[in-house]
Amino acid sequence: MRMLSTSPRLEACVNKLRPNGIPEGSTFAASKRTHAAMSTITSTKVHNYSAGPCILPQEVFQKASQAVLDFEGSGLSILEMSHRSKPIEGVMSKAQALVKELLGAPEHYQVVFLGGGASLGFHMVPQNYLKQGGKSAYANTGEWATRAIQEAKLAGETLVVASSEDKNFNYIPKGFEIPSDADYFHFTSNNTIFGTQYKAFPKSAVPVVCDMSSDIFSKVVNVDNLALIYAGAQKNMGPAGTTVYLFDPEKLGHTGRKLSPMLDLKNHGAKDSMYNTPPVFAIYVSMLTLEWIKANGGVAEAEQRNNAKAKLLYNAIDALPLFEGTTAVEDRSAMNATFILKDAALEPAFNALWKAAGINGLPGHRSVGGYRASMYNALSIESVQVLVDVMNDFSNKNG
Amino acid sequence: MRMLSTSPRLEACVNKLRPNGIPEGSTFAASKRTHAAMSTITSTKVHNYSAGPCILPQEVFQKASQAVLDFEGSGLSILEMSHRSKPIEGVMSKAQALVKELLGAPEHYQVVFLGGGASLGFHMVPQNYLKQGGKSAYANTGEWATRAIQEAKLAGETLVVASSEDKNFNYIPKGFEIPSDADYFHFTSNNTIFGTQYKAFPKSAVPVVCDMSSDIFSKVVNVDNLALIYAGAQKNMGPAGTTVYLFDPEKLGHTGRKLSPMLDLKNHGAKDSMYNTPPVFAIYVSMLTLEWIKANGGVAEAEQRNNAKAKLLYNAIDALPLFEGTTAVEDRSAMNATFILKDAALEPAFNALWKAAGINGLPGHRSVGGYRASMYNALSIESVQVLVDVMNDFSNKNG
Numbered sequence: 001m002r003m004l005s006t007s008p009r010l011e012a013c014v015n016k017l018r019p020n021g022i023p024e025g026s027t028f029a030a031s032k033r034t035h036a037a038m039s040t041i042t043s044t045k046v047h048n049y050s051a052g053p054c055i056l057p058q059e060v061f062q063k064a065s066q067a068v069l070d071f072e073g074s075g076l077s078i079l080e081m082s083h084r085s086k087p088i089e090g091v092m093s094k095a096q097a098l099v100k101e102l103l104g105a106p107e108h109y110q111v112v113f114l115g116g117g118a119s120l121g122f123h124m125v126p127q128n129y130l131k132q133g134g135k136s137a138y139a140n141t142g143e144w145a146t147r148a149i150q151e152a153k154l155a156g157e158t159l160v161v162a163s164s165e166d167k168n169f170n171y172i173p174k175g176f177e178i179p180s181d182a183d184y185f186h187f188t189s190n191n192t193i194f195g196t197q198y199k200a201f202p203k204s205a206v207p208v209v210c211d212m213s214s215d216i217f218s219k220v221v222n223v224d225n226l227a228l229i230y231a232g233a234q235k236n237m238g239p240a241g242t243t244v245y246l247f248d249p250e251k252l253g254h255t256g257r258k259l260s261p262m263l264d265l266k267n268h269g270a271k272d273s274m275y276n277t278p279p280v281f282a283i284y285v286s287m288l289t290l291e292w293i294k295a296n297g298g299v300a301e302a303e304q305r306n307n308a309k310a311k312l313l314y315n316a317i318d319a320l321p322l323f324e325g326t327t328a329v330e331d332r333s334a335m336n337a338t339f340i341l342k343d344a345a346l347e348p349a350f351n352a353l354w355k356a357a358g359i360n361g362l363p364g365h366r367s368v369g370g371y372r373a374s375m376y377n378a379l380s381i382e383s384v385q386v387l388v389d390v391m392n393d394f395s396n397k398n399g
Numbered sequence: 400m401r402m403l404s405t406s407p408r409l410e411a412c413v414n415k416l417r418p419n420g421i422p423e424g425s426t427f428a429a430s431k432r433t434h435a436a437m438s439t440i441t442s443t444k445v446h447n448y449s450a451g452p453c454i455l456p457q458e459v460f461q462k463a464s465q466a467v468l469d470f471e472g473s474g475l476s477i478l479e480m481s482h483r484s485k486p487i488e489g490v491m492s493k494a495q496a497l498v499k500e501l502l503g504a505p506e507h508y509q510v511v512f513l514g515g516g517a518s519l520g521f522h523m524v525p526q527n528y529l530k531q532g533g534k535s536a537y538a539n540t541g542e543w544a545t546r547a548i549q550e551a552k553l554a555g556e557t558l559v560v561a562s563s564e565d566k567n568f569n570y571i572p573k574g575f576e577i578p579s580d581a582d583y584f585h586f587t588s589n590n591t592i593f594g595t596q597y598k599a600f601p602k603s604a605v606p607v608v609c610d611m612s613s614d615i616f617s618k619v620v621n622v623d624n625l626a627l628i629y630a631g632a633q634k635n636m637g638p639a640g641t642t643v644y645l646f647d648p649e650k651l652g653h654t655g656r657k658l659s660p661m662l663d664l665k666n667h668g669a670k671d672s673m674y675n676t677p678p679v680f681a682i683y684v685s686m687l688t689l690e691w692i693k694a695n696g697g698v699a700e701a702e703q704r705n706n707a708k709a710k711l712l713y714n715a716i717d718a719l720p721l722f723e724g725t726t727a728v729e730d731r732s733a734m735n736a737t738f739i740l741k742d743a744a745l746e747p748a749f750n751a752l753w754k755a756a757g758i759n760g761l762p763g764h765r766s767v768g769g770y771r772a773s774m775y776n777a778l779s780i781e782s783v784q785v786l787v788d789v790m791n792d793f794s795n796k797n798g
Contacts, residue, residue, distance in 0.1 A: 046474045050481045053679060061476045065467040068460055075445045077460045079638035079684060082449045082760060115514030115640060116661065119675035123659040151659055234676055239478035241514060241640045241678035260522040260550055262515065276518035277633055279640035280452060281680060285478060361481060 047383040050361030051192055051336060051374045052214065053234040060288040060378075067284060078284055083277050091284050092273060098290035099246055102299050103216075105223040110249050110269035113242045113283045118213045118232040121243055122148040125209055125228070126155035128265045129184040132256040137161045137182035139202070142169040142191035143367065148211060152186070161185070168368070169194040171328035178204040183255070184227065190215035192235075193365040195338030195372060196331040201225065207251045215335050216244070217293055218377055219303040227251040228265075233286050235335070236377045241282030293377065302377050309375045309384045310334040316388045320395045322346065326368060340370030346398055354390045362387075446782040449760030450591055450735060450773045451613065452633040459687040459777075466683060477683055482676050490683050491672060497689035498645055501698050502615075504622040509648050509668035512641045512682045517612045517631040520642055521547040524608055524627070525554035527664045528583040531655040536560045536581035538601070541568040541590035542766065547610060551585070560584070567767070568593040570727035577603040582654070583626065589614035591634075592764040594737030594771060595730040600624065606650045614734050615643070616692055617776055618702040626650040627664075632685050634734070635776045640681030692776065701776050708774045708783045709733035715787045719794045721745065725767060739769030745797055753789045761786075 048055040071078040071087065081088050096111040105111075114120070125148065130136050135157035138149045141164055152158040159182065162173035169191060178185045184207040190197040192214040202208065207227030216231040223229065228247040234240040245265055252266040261267045261275060268275050293302055314332060317323045317339045326338040341347055354362055364372040373387060447454040470477040470486065480487050495510040504510075513519070524547065529535050534556035537548045540563055551557040561575035568590060577584045583606040589596040591613040601607065606626030615630040622628065627646040633639040644664055651665040660666045660674060667674050692701055713731060716722045716738045725737040740746055753761055763771040774783060 048475060048479055050479065050484075053479055053481060053676065055479050056476070061467055061478065064478070065464045068464040068467060076447060076759070077455070079460065079463065080447055080449065080452060080454050082452060083639060085449075115516055115678065116519060117514055117675045120515060120519075120661050123661050151661075154657060154659055232676065239680055240482060240676045241681055258553060260553055262519050262522050262550075276516045277452065277631065277639045279514065279678060279681065281638055282640055282678065360475070 047357070047359045047386050048361055048379070049359060049373050049375070049383075049387070051365070051372060052232075052376075053240045054361075054374055054376050055378045056238065056285070056289055057292045057378045060285060060292055063288050064281075064285050068281075078281060081280070083274065083280055088280055089274075091280070091287055092278065095283050095287035095290065096273065098287065098294060099244060102290060102293055103221065103223050103229070103246065105246055106248070108249065109223065109246055112245050112265070112268040112273040113278055113286070114245065114268060114273075115242060115279045117240075118144070118211060118230060118243050119147065121211065121230045121232075121245070122151040124263050124265065125184070125186060125230075126152045126158075127257060127259055127263045128252055128255065129207060129209065129227070130156050130255060130257075131183050134183040134255070135159060135179075135181070137178050137185045137206070139163070139173060139176070139185075139187040140165055140169075141172060141188050141196060142194045143365075144191070144193075144211060144213070145186075145188040148186060148188070164196070169196065170326055172196050172198055172331040176202075178202065178206060180205060182206050184209050186211070188213075189221075190218075190333050190335050192336050192374070193367060193372075195325075195327050195333045195336045195368075197333035197335065199331070207248075215333075217290070217299055217302065218306050218335060220299055233282055235374075236289075238286030238289050239282050242279045242286060244286070289378075305381065306334045306375065306377065309379065309381050310337065312381065312384050312388055313337050313373055313375070316391050320391055320399075322395050322399060323391065326370060335375060337373045337375065338364055338368055338370065339373075340364075346394075349398065350390075350394050353394050354387065357386055357390050359383075359387060359390070446756070446758045446785050447760055447778070448758060448772050448774070448782075448786070450764070450771060451631075451775075452639045453760075453773055453775050454777045455637065455684070455688055456691045456777045459684060459691055462687050463680075463684050467680075477680060480679070482673065482679050487679055488673075490679070490686055491677065494682050494686035494689060495672065497686065497693060498643060501689060501692055502620065502622050502628070502645065504645055505647070507648065508622065508645055511644050511664065511667040511672040512677055512685070513644065513667060513672075514641060514678045516639075517543070517610060517629060517642050518546065520610065520629045520631075520644070521550040522553075523662050523664065524583075524585060524629075525551045525557075526656060526658055526662045527651055527654065528606060528608065528626070529555050529654060529656075530582050533582040533654070534558060534578075534580070536577050536584045536605070538562070538572060538575065538584075538586040539564055540571060540587050540595060541593045542764075543590070543592075543610060543612070544585075544587040547585060547587070563595070568595065569725055571595050571597055571730040575601075577601065577605060579604060581605050583608050585610070587612075588620075589617075589732050589734050591735050591773070592766060592771075594724075594726045594732045594735045594767075596732035596734065598730070606647075614732075616689070616698055616701065617705050617734060619698055632681055634773075635688075637685030637688050638681050641678045641685060643685070688777075704780065705733045705774065705776065708778065708780050709736065711780065711783050711787055712736050712772055712774070715790050719790055719798075721794050721798060722790065725769060734773060734775060736772045736774065737763055737767055737769065738772075739763075745793075748797065749789075749793050752793050753786065756785055756789050758782075758786060758789070 067078040099111045136152050137159045139162040162176035164171050185204050186209045188211045209228045212229050213232040214235045217236045230245045233242045317325050364370040466477040498510045535551050536558045538561040539559050561572035563570050584603050585608045587610045608627045611628050612630040613634045616635045629644045632641045716724050763769040
C-alpha cells in the first residue's frame with residue numbers, strides 16, 4: 001500500500017494516523033480498552049471514502065479474516081459451518097440483540113437479516129404494508145427513493161407527497177402532509193448520491209417506513225415512531241450481502257395479500273431470521289461491527305464523531321473559494337458530503353493530489369459530478385483531516 | 400482442533416490425511432501443481448460432513464482470509480471495496496465465465512449471482528416463466544421441491560406431474576409425462592434431506608428449470624437441455640449468501656407479467672448481475688472455489704472423485720449388517736448418503752465413536768432420522784475412509 005504525501009504537513013498527518021476515528025486520549029479510548037477482544041491495529045491504511053461497500057473498522061477485518069480460517073477455535077471456517085449449528089445461531093442472536101440495543105428499539109420489535117439488498121426491500125415494503133386496493137405515500141429525495149417508488153407503483157396506488165426532484169434532489173422537502181388514509185409512508189433518511197439527510201424524521205399516525213441504508217447506526221433515532229427500518233449492510237453495518245429489517249410485528253399482516261413466504265416479513269420474524277439459509281458471513285461481520293460501535297460508546301458517541309468529521313469537511317468547503325457544496329446547507333449529510341470545484345478544469349490537478357495522499361473513492365456519482373466524501377462510522381477524523389489538508393494545499397497553490 | 404482417534408487404524412488414517420480429495424500421485428496432482436497460486440495446506444481438519452453450508456477447499460479459506468485483510472495488495476479489505484471498482488468487476492466477470500466454462504454452457508447463456516437464497520429462486524421461477532393464465536409442471540422429490548411447488552401455486556396453476564411423497568421421498572419418480580402445454584417444468588436434481596439424486600435429467604420440449612443447489616459442479620450435465628439452472632452457493636460453490644442463475648435469456652420475457660426489476664432475471668442479466676449491489680464476498684469465495692474445481696480437472700474429474708467416495712461409503716453401508724441405506728439403491732445421491740442403524744439403541748455408542756474420530760455434521764435431518772453423510776466436492780476420500788473405518792470398527796465391536 002502506498003501512502004505518499006506531498007507536503008510535510010500531510011506527511012505529519014499521515015504519520016500520526018490512528019484507525020477508526022477514535023482520537024488518542026479521548027473519552028472513547030477508555031471504552032475501547034474495555035473491549036479487550038478487539039486487537040489494536042497500528043498499520044496505516046488507505047483513506048477509504050468509498051460510498052459503499054465502504055470502510056469498516058480494522059478490528060473487524062482482523063477478526064473476520066481469522067474466522068474464515070478457524071471460527072473461535074472450532075477447527076472449522078465460518079464459511080463451512082451449518083447455519084443451524086449452535087455457534088452460528090449464537091452469531092445470529094447476538095447480531096439481532098445488538099441492533100435492538102444500539103437503536104433503542106422497543107422490546108417487541110423484531111430483527112431479521114435477509115439477502116437481496118435494500119432493493120429487494122423496495123419490493124417487499126408494499127407487499128407487506130400496502131392493503132389490497134389501498135394506497136401508499138412516498139417522499140422522493142433521490143435515486144433510491146425513486147426506485148422504491150417504482151416498486152410501489154407496481155403494487156398499487158402510490159402518492160408522491162414530497163419531492164426534491166425539481167432541483168436535482170439537492171434538498172430535503174419539508175412541511176409536507178402525509179394523508180391519513182395512506183397505508184404507510186416511506187422515506188429515505190440519507191441520500192448517498194446527492195448528499196442530503198433528514199435532520200428530523202417525518203412523523204405520522206400511519207405506519208412510517210424508513211430506508212436507512214446509508215445512515216443507520218450513525219445517529220440516534222426514535223424507533224418507536226417507525227414501523228420499519230431497513231438498511232443494506234454495506235455502509236455502517238457490514239459488507240455487501242445482507243439487509244437488516246427492524247420492525248414492529250404488530251404492524252404486519254393487515255394487507256389481505258397472500259405473500260410468498262420469502263417476501264413476508266412476518267414469516268421471517270416468526271422463523272427468527274432462519275426461514276431459509278441466511279447469509280452467515282455478512283451477518284457475522286455485521287455483528288462484529290455492531291460490537292465495535294457498542295465498545296466505542298454506542299450510536300450517540302458515533303453521532304458526535306460523525307458530526308465532528310462533517311463539520312471539519314464542510315467548514316473547509318465553505319472556507320475555500322475554489323470549492324462549493326452542492327446541497328442546501330441545512331440538509332447536508334453527515335455521511336456523504338458532495339462538493340465541486342467551481343472551475344472543473346482544475347479537477348485533474350486536484351485528483352492527482354488526493355490520490356497521492358492515499359485517498360480512495362472520492363469521485364462523485366455521475367448524476368451529480370464533482371466529489372463525494374463518504375464519511376461512515378469507521379472513517380477516522382484523521383482521514384478527514386488528510387482530505388482537508390489536501391484541499392488547503394491545493395487552494396494555496398491554485399487560489 | 401481435536402482429532403482423537405480410537406484405534407491404530409483410525410490413527411493411521413488421520414495421520415495420512417490430505418485435504419480436498421486429491422490423492423497423492425493421482426492425475427489430479429499434476430493439474431493442481433500447475434495452479435501455482437493455490438497454496439499447499441498440510442494441517443489436518445475436521446471431517447466436515449455438514450449438509451450445507453459445508454466444507455470448501457482449504458486453499459479457498461486461505462485466500463479468502465487474506466482478501467479480508469488486504470485484497471491483492473490493494474491496501475483494502477475486499478469487504479470495503481466498491482462493487483463498481485475494477486477489481487471487483489473483475490471478480491464478477493471471472494466468476495461468471497467460470498460457471499459457463501465448467502458447466503459447458505452455450506455461449507449466449509447468462510450468469511447472475513443474486514442474494515436471497517434458492518428459496519427466493521422458488522419465488523422467481525414462476526414470476527419469470529409462468530405465463531398469465533398459464534400453468535407449470537413440477538416433480539416433487541422432497542422438502543425443497545415442495546417449497547418450490549408452494550411458491551408456484553401462489554402464482555398460478557401448478558401441476559405436480561410426478562412425486563415420491565408416497566414413500567417419504569426415498570426414490571426418484573421415473574417415466575412421468577410433462578404436458579406439452581405447460582409453460583415450464585421444474586425439478587430438484589439432488590434431494591439433500593432424503594439422499595436421492597436424478598441419474599438422468601428429464602427432458603422436454605417445454606423449458607426445463609432445475610434447482611441444482613446441492614449437486615451443481617459435482618457432475619457433468621447437458622446445459623443445452625435446460626432453460627435455467629439455479630443453485631444456492633452453500634454446497635459445492637461457496638458460502639451461504641449468493642445464488643447462481645445460469646439461463647438462456649431467449650426463454651425469458653414471454654409471460655406477459657410486469658415484474659419487479661429485482662425479481663426479473665432478464666433485468667439482472669442485462670445489467671450483468673450489477674442491477675443492485677451484489678453480495679461481493681460470497682461471489683469472490685465462489686470464484687475461488689470454481690478456480691479450484693478447474694485446477695483439479697474440472698467437473699468431469701470432480702464427478703469421478705464423487706462417485707469413488709460414494710461407492711466407498713455405500714459399499715460399507717451394504718456390507719455391514721448393522722447399517723441400512725434409506726433410499727432406493729438406483730437413486731442414491733453421490734452428495735448426501737442417508738442411512739440408519741437398524742437398532743436405534745446403538746446410536747449413542749456410534750455417535751461417540753465418529754465424534755471421537757473428528758467427524759462433524761453426521762446426524763440425519765429430522766424428517767428422515769438416522770445419519771446423513773454429505774460428501775460435497777471438497778470432502779476428501781480420506782475423510783470418507785475415516786467414516787468407513789469408524790463404521791467397520793463399530794461393527795466389529797457390536798456385530
